[in-house]
Amino acid sequence: MPGQRFVRSAADVVLTFxxxxxxxxxxxxxxxxxxxxAFAIRNSLQPSDERISELREAMGLDGPLIKQYAAWxxxxxxxxxxxxxxxxxxxxxxxxxxxxxxxxxxxxSAAMQALGAILxxxxxxxxRGKGIGSVVRFVTVxxxxxxxxxxxxxxxxxxxxxxxxxxVASGQGLLRDWHPALCLAVPMAAFYGRxxxxxxxxxxxxxxxxxxxxxxxxxNYIMLRRGLPHALLAMLPNFMQSIGFAxxxxxxxxxxxxxxxxxxxxVTSVVNRDAPMIHFSILLLAAVFMLTSRMSDAARxxxxxxxxxxxxx
Amino acid sequence: xxxxxxWRIWTAASVLLLCAFAYLFAPHDPYQIELGKRLLPPSxxxxxxxxxxxxCLLSRVLYGGRTTLGIVLLTWLATLAIGLxxxxxxxxxxxxxxxxxxxxxxxxxxxxxxxxxxxxMGAWGSGTNTVVVALTxxxxxxxVKLVKARAxxxxxxxxxxxxxxxxxxxxxxxxWHVPPNLIRESVVLLSLISADxxxxxxxxxxxxxxxxxxGIDWGAIMTDGRTVxxxxxxxxxxxxxxxxxxxxxxxxxxxxxx
Numbered sequence: 428m429p430g431q432r433f434v435r436s437a438a439d440v441v442l443t444f445x446x447x448x449x450x451x452x453x454x455x456x457x458x459x460x461x462x463x464x465a466f467a468i469r470n471s472l473q474p475s476d477e478r479i480s481e482l483r484e485a486m487g488l489d490g491p492l493i494k495q496y497a498a499w500x501x502x503x504x505x506x507x508x509x510x511x512x513x514x515x516x517x518x519x520x521x522x523x524x525x526x527x528x529x530x531x532x533x534x535x536s537a538a539m540q541a542l543g544a545i546l547x548x549x550x551x552x553x554x555r556g557k558g559i560g561s562v563v564r565f566v567t568v569x570x571x572x573x574x575x576x577x578x579x580x581x582x583x584x585x586x587x588x589x590x591x592x593x594x595v596a597s598g599q600g601l602l603r604d605w606h607p608a609l610c611l612a613v614p615m616a617a618f619y620g621r622x623x624x625x626x627x628x629x630x631x632x633x634x635x636x637x638x639x640x641x642x643x644x645x646x647n648y649i650m651l652r653r654g655l656p657h658a659l660l661a662m663l664p665n666f667m668q669s670i671g672f673a674x675x676x677x678x679x680x681x682x683x684x685x686x687x688x689x690x691x692x693x694v695t696s697v698v699n700r701d702a703p704m705i706h707f708s709i710l711l712l713a714a715v716f717m718l719t720s721r722m723s724d725a726a727r728x729x730x731x732x733x734x735x736x737x738x739x740x
Numbered sequence: 741x742x743x744x745x746x747w748r749i750w751t752a753a754s755v756l757l758l759c760a761f762a763y764l765f766a767p768h769d770p771y772q773i774e775l776g777k778r779l780l781p782p783s784x785x786x787x788x789x790x791x792x793x794x795x796c797l798l799s800r801v802l803y804g805g806r807t808t809l810g811i812v813l814l815t816w817l818a819t820l821a822i823g824l825x826x827x828x829x830x831x832x833x834x835x836x837x838x839x840x841x842x843x844x845x846x847x848x849x850x851x852x853x854x855x856x857x858x859x860x861m862g863a864w865g866s867g868t869n870t871v872v873v874a875l876t877x878x879x880x881x882x883x884v885k886l887v888k889a890r891a892x893x894x895x896x897x898x899x900x901x902x903x904x905x906x907x908x909x910x911x912x913x914x915x916w917h918v919p920p921n922l923i924r925e926s927v928v929l930l931s932l933i934s935a936d937x938x939x940x941x942x943x944x945x946x947x948x949x950x951x952x953x954x955g956i957d958w959g960a961i962m963t964d965g966r967t968v969x970x971x972x973x974x975x976x977x978x979x980x981x982x983x984x985x986x987x988x989x990x991x992x993x994x995x996x997x998x
Contacts, residue, residue, distance in 0.1 A: 443847045451859065458863040572935070572987040576943045577962070577980050584969060672852045682947040697862035697949065705862040709855075716850045 440717060447713040448503075451706050452496050463488055465700045466512050486512070486702075499706065508710075509703035511696070518707045521692060528604075529681070529688035533673045535608035536615070541666070543616030548623025548658070549650065552631070555624065563620070570617025579610040579683040607684040611677055615669060619662065626658040633657075660730055664723040671719030675712055749996045752989040759986055760809035768796035770803040770956055779972055788978050791961070792968050801978045804958040807951055808941055809986065811872055812934050818876040819883055824919045824926060826880075827887025832895050832914070849885050853878035853933070854940060861944075866952035871941060879933050886929055890922050924997065931994030935987040942983050958983050 455462070463483035467474035483489050490498075502509065508518040547563055554560035586606070630636065631654045639649045678690030685691075689711070696704035767787070774794035782789045788797035830841060853875065860874030894900060903917050944950035945959025958979035965975030 439843055439846075442843055443850070446844060446847050451863075454859065454863040458865075568988065568991070569984075571991065572984045574939045574942055574946075574980070574983055574987070576946045576959075577976070577983075580946075580962075580966060580976075584966075672854075675852055675854045675858070678854065678858065679943045679947055693858055693862075694947065694949065697858060700862065700865075705859070709859055712851070712855055716852075720850050 436721070443713060443717055444710065447709055448500070448706065449496065451709045452492060452499070455702050455705070456492050462486065462512065462700055462702045469513075469699070503710075508707045511704050512701045513696075513699050513704075518703050521704065522689065522707060522711060525687055525689045525692050528686050529674060529677055529690065531604045532608045532611065532677055532681070532686065532688065533670060535604055536612040536673060536677075537666075537670050539608060539612035540615045540619060543612060544619035544623055545655070545659070547616065547620025548627060549655065551620060551624035552627040552654075553647070553650065555628070563624075567617040567621040567624075570614050571621070573614070575610055575614050576679045576683060578613055579607070579680050582606065582610055583683065604686075607677070607680045607686055610684075611673060611680050615673070619666065622662060622665075623658055626661055627654050630654045630657045630661075663730070664727040667719055667723040667726060671716045674715050746996060748992055752992040752996070755985055755989040756809060756993075759805035759982055760813065761806075763799075763802040763806040766796075766799035766802045768799045770795060770799040772796070779968060781972075782974075789972065789975070791964055791975060793964075797961075797975065797978065800956055800961055801958070801982065803956045804961055804979060805982060805986075807868065807955055807957045808938055808983075811868060811875065811941060811951075812937055814872045815875045815879060815937065816930055816934070818872070819879045819930060820923075820926060822876075823880050823883035824887060824922065825914055827884040828891040828894075828914055828918050828922070830884060831888040831891025845881070845885060845888070848881045851878075851881075853936065857940060857944060861949050866949050868951050868955060871944075871951060875937055875941075879930060879937075882933065883926055883929060887922055887926060890925060891918065894918055894921060928994050928997045931990050931997065935990035935994070938983060938986045938990065942979070 461479075461483075463486055464474075464479050466486070467479045467482055480489075488495065499509070506519065510517055511521055547567055551560055551563040551567065554563065583606075627650065631650065635657075636649055636653055639653055640646075674689060677688060678694060680686075681688040681690040682694055689708070692704070693708045695701075696708065767785075772795060774790070777786075777790050777794040778792055780786055780790040780794075786796050786798065788801065791797050791800065830845070833841070856874045856878035857871065860870050860877075864870045864873075899917065900913060903913050908917065941950060942957065942959035942962070945955075945957040946963050948963065950959060951957045961979045962976050965972070965979075969976060
């Protein structure tokens with residue numbers, strides 16, 4: 428029933444947003460740090476108590492929690508997410524400026540992840556038990572274990588500072604996004620490369636591969652034309668979900684490369700306890716994850732249906 | 741099955757234990773600032789040399805291990821203590837609002853741990869306690885999801901039915917009979933999560949969030965080291981080596997226990 432499924436999905440989306448925003452409100456409220464006080468201290472060294480309570484009222488933090496939440500929700504449905512406590516600019520425009528940076532990095536890095544994973548996975552399968560295979564295995568395990576923030580720093584310090592191949596501060600557009608994207612991609616490529624090898628080992632023992640061998644097709648041909656597509660499809664749902672996670676995972680890399688992306692804004696607002704910005708960032712991340720996990724679910728359903736049909740024939 | 745002669749498990753476990761408890765043998769006070777002894781090269785008194793404030797680097801690295809693995813250990817204990825019974829209870833639960841509970845769990849599980857960490861630090865500020873709480877909740881969600889799925893299978897197994905038939909109370913089944921059958925998979929899950937946790941803690945410390953002022957953490961040592969990377973490039977390498985070793989050890993532990 429397509430209609431019923433749609434209603435269910437819509438209900439899930441609404442539930443998610445409600446739960447997520449309510450939780451972020453509760454969390455802020457339960458915090459030992461008073462945002463009004465923090466704000467006052469940031470702006471004047473020794474604020475008076477009246478000033479703090481004035482601010483609290485101005486920030487709408489004096490009412491009961493449910494009232495605050497209702498007020499926020501009331502504005503949020505009209506796409507008004509309040510103003511940043513730090514620079515008093517609208518939250519939405521602060522975030523809107525950052526989205527392209529992060530999206531570019533994440534998209535580029537997803538492409539690199541896919542290419543890297545296919546390369547590593549195929550090499551790892553083809554040469555398993557041999558010298559090259561061990562090297563690939565070492566690379567994939569090391570790639571998962573080396574922290575990406577160190578990779579990024581070492582990369583930056585070597586390529587930019589010592590060799591001066593890239594200018595860190597200047598430069599715009601795709602060329603500049605390559606570097607953070609690469610650092611973001613390495614651990615994931617290693618992770619998926621290892622996973623791909625594992626799946627290939629299994630796939631290449633399936634009936635279709637055996638038939639292909641009986642037809643006298645070469646092992647490389649079977650792997651690339653038969654096994655690989657199957658394996659990649661099997662990995663697709665996971666991969667899609669991890670693209671969503673990369674938006675959050677980019678936080679640290681963005682900070683190191685000084686990319687003015689979503690993660691950077693989130694970290695800044697976390698440091699400044701900028702409640703409206705934090706609420707919105709949680710909402711934004713929830714939206715991203717929901718989108719990617721829906722996509723991944725859809726891919727999974729589609730795959731299952733496809734394979735069910737394949738078995739039926 | 742675990743083969744008790746499996747050297748990989750033992751090596752991984754000893755690496756982790758060493759990192760966690762080696763601070764007991766630290767030669768100096770990791771907080772002791774001696775500005776006269778800044779950036780000394782490795783010597784017999786300071787095996788790793790001193791950092792930009794003249795503090796003994798070896799001691800700091802060892803105390804960093806206590807912080808990082810202490811956080812992981814507390815997270816494990818809290819997650820297992822809460823997650824196992826909770827997950828089993830949810831899995832056994834056949835109440836009316838089951839679907840709603842499932843959706844709620846799915847909502848929480850759709851966030852990666854890094855988000856819990858960011859959000860919690862945004863609300864409560866940096867600090868070891870914040871990190872432990874945030875990571876516990878993040879791992880709790882994955883654990884409850886896993887345990888719930890397994891418990892739904894366990895529920896219909898003969899031993900549960902027999903226990904119920906022989907008069908065991910619900911709580912006894914929940915806390916006594918079922919957990920031993922699920923603890924193995926829970927530990928595997930936690931091991932694999934822990935590799936990420938180690939990387940995440942150091943990553944956040946590295947950019948200045950994380951354990952906060954005064955805490956010693958591998959990420960924070962690397963931040964210090966980066967400012968003097970041209971003079972003493974090796975400072976960053978000691979904590980790095982231990983981060984990699986721990987992440988690797990957790991991965992090996994998880995894989996081998998599977």
